[in-house]
Amino acid sequence: MKPLLVFITSLIILAALATALPNLLINPGKLTKGHKHLDTNCLACHTPFQSVSSVQCISCHKPNDIGVKTVAGVVLPKNSKKVPFHKGVATNSCIECHSDHKGRIPTKALKPFMHASLPQSIKNNCISCHTQQQPVDALHKKVSSNCAECHTTKQWKPATFDHKKITASVAKECISCHKSDLPNDKLHANVSSNCAECHRTTKWKPATFDHKNLAALGEKSCIACHKSDLPNDKLHANVSSNCAECHRTTKWKPATFDHKNLATLGGKSCIACHKSDLPNDKLHANVSSNCAECHRTTKWKPATFDHKNLATLGGKSCIACHKSDLPNDKLHANVSSNCAECHRTTKWKPATFDHNRYFRLDSDHRVSCATCHTxxxxxKRYTCYGCHEHSQARIAAEHIKEGIANYNNCMKCHRNGKAEEKGDDD
Structure with a gap:
């Protein structure tokens, strides 16, 4: 009995509240301050058992007035910029962008304004809505009124401005639109006012500056305009102030530096200016400090190195300086370590290999290498048995009889391949 009594009491309380304050039971939140007066009048916007109809919105909010007379339900201030941004918007789509019951302060639209939803006639005529936003600067006075030629509704800036769309007469006078961008440095003070001589509208920098156009300079030097670029290193401290002696305005680097112009150097050596370039390898440690003995200022490399100048070497061999250049091929493994037997310091290649230093290749000995070097x-290994009419056993017996044990080293005694020759042991 008691639970039934509690249930009946609850129903009575709910019925009383529904009669006294029905909006508190079904209201999802506060309306904006513009709709505050409709807090208890749900039917002003809602149709029972249906969604909110744009017809009810438009009964109060005229589309052509939004942005011109009112914004967010309130009257526009007198000096506000007017944009009839609902002009052309479909009248049956208010709730696609707008909502309420989110508090007294109006919230932003549910989604950004989509120009794509406008009729084509309005999309092609920005000024029909943005009359007060129409620019009045010198630039826009000279271009088309079709904003879409440079701007897009997705991203208004930066604009893709095409100078080809302005008249030729205007295009020649950049200053007519870009007066505030006019440079006032020394460089531009001496050149033509025709920007197109150096710049391009498609890409302003870098400029193709042509010094031939500097008629106003007369005989002025480079430093007249490029004082801040004047180098202060040791090299330039000893040369003429006439940059043109080494540089060209068409291409500054590399410079065609002529050491003949170094009149102020007198007898100074290369190291006076090129100390940081001084090599510290073994080769240069043993030569004169006079670079001109091997190098030329007109072309530093290759050097005409003269080994006769190596007075400090004394009896040192080539390997003393050229150890890293020592060949390790088959040929050099079998010859003397004295490079001078085959090579010359004046011209290393081709080498003049002289077999006669080891064995004379005359008369019958003019045979292929493989005949002797089997x-x-x-x-280093060779044999004479392939040609001479004597066997190894016979030669061994005869030479042992004479007390010669190293009978396989024929050249030790027979330097010319003759039987009557005598060797070092005779």
Missing amino acids: EQNNY
């Missing part, structure tokens, strides 16, 4: 990978 071991392909060892030129």
